[in-house]
Amino acid sequence: MIDRSDDADRSGDGVDSIAPEELADRLRSGDELTVLDVRDRDEFERWHLEGEGLEAVQIPHMKFIQAEATGGADDLVADLEEPILAVCGHGEASAHAVSLLREAGVDARNLAGGMDAWADLYVARELDVDAPATVLQYDRPSSGCLAYLIVSGDEAVVIDPLRALADRYVATAADRGAELVYAVDTHVHADHVSGVRDLASRTDAEPVVPEGARDRGLAFDARTLGDGDELHVGEATLTAVATPGHTTESLSFRLGDVLFTGDTLFLEGVGRPDLEGGSEEAPAAARRLYESLQHRILERPDETTIAPGHYSDAADPRDDGTYAARLGDLRDRLAALSLSEDEFVDRATSDLPPRPANDERIVAANLGLEAVDEETAFELELGPNNCAVAD
Incomplete structure (x- = not known):
């Protein structure tokens, strides 16, 4: 098996995160959740989180990098229902997006380890x-x-x-x-x-x-x-x-x-x-x-x-x-x-x-x-x- 434990550990450092196991429980329960996918469009279209009660939205990480310099990270998600779960490939880019959103008062959390950790569950x-x-x-x-x-x-x-x-x-x-x-x-x-x-x-x-x-x-x-x-x-x-x-x-x-x-x-x-x-x-x-x-x-x-x-x-x-x-x-x-x-x-x-x-x-x-x-x-x-x- 491919070892991705280091990525999972880094992704949650200093950011409010949920583990893949918790996400699985929430999906089985049908909890409503907005998924903010910060990967590129082709990665998102190839495979993204789906399920009853989920709405998946793709906003590339680059926009959050730009928002960090100019402000307005919360404007990027103004039309999204909270709570928001941010995801990326390994959990690092999404952790950055979550840190900006939480600073702006948005109820957002990160998927620890990203989609790789989700696939490994x-x-x-x-x-x-x-x-x-x-x-x-x-x-x-x-x-x-x-x-x-x-x-x-x-x-x-x-x-x-x-x-x-x-x-x-x-x-x-x-x-x-x-x-x-x-x-x-x-x-x-x-x-x-x-x-x-x-x-x-x-x-x-x-x-x-x-x-x-x-x-x-x-x-x-x-x-x-x-x-x-x-x-x-x-x-x-x-x-x-x-x-x-x-x-x-x-x-x-x-x-x-x-x-x-x-x-x-x-x-x-x-x-x-x-x-x-x-x-x-x-x-x-x-x-x-x-x-x-x-x-x-x-x-x-x-x-x-x-x-x-x-x-x-x-x-x-x-x-x-x-x-x-x-x-x-x-x-x-x-x-x-x-x-x-x-x-x-x-x-x-x-x-x-x-x-x-x-x-x-x-x-x-x-x-x-x-x-x-x-x-x-x-x-x-x-x-x-x-x-x-x-x-």
Whole structure:
């Protein structure tokens, strides 16, 4: 993992700041907040803070430098609602802007460590589920990416690990007296760089991917799984369930009454079908997704816990902050799950969000077709995952 601790320490020196953890709590609570982004316009447009209750405004830092010489820093934000949270890349330029605003009597605070620290925030929470193992959900609030660590006895497996934060899984497993034996991807991700190979190189964990990844050009050695194949971890068993649609090779994994659905089914929608084959192949992929949902997932008991691979601002967490739901509740809540096949295909292929940033390079990296260094990998995946079709 890239060490940004020095930047975070400097950014809050002498300035009223909030930590990324506090920002995550406020976003989950829906608190109203104006975000003042002092980065350049291209950086802002590429990726900025979004969420319910947030209004993001870009005013470049240069204007605050000019205001320091001429006065009137408060005039720059005269039309903005307070409180104001200022952000930049590392937290230093925004700290300067906050110091000027607070001197002028504006209720402003700085995001400690800036957007880098926000991207580096990764929270592990134990998932309250009926399963023959301990399940921890890892939440990256900056992108909505979710991963899972399953611990049974002295063995552990991680599902959909992030390369940028791979050391977290190793440390958590060690804290619980376990070692990683498998690092698993549910599909070839297009929104983040996978940590499967990184974990295999630094531990004894075996890399595991869906067998269909070979048809997409998999270029590294890994164990492959198909429908019904099993992984044994301590006393627990993970069973692969083929759920193609979001991608041709997508798998879900069953552990007791828990189903880890990757990008097939979310709390607020379903996986988008166009990332692998583009818009021309999206209708056929949407029909595969419909079949997977109707006959591989929705036929399961209502008490099944759905543990998705992502969430968006539209998803509501549980009281404990985790993102999971009963299948019966999703069946009742998501209109997409009760549509006819043709209606589903039309909805799943219409009004799609922008593709994840750098998706083609990320897919190439995850197949082992392109080598990217740690810093590049971190930069490639910044921003929202955009892997869902909202309900």
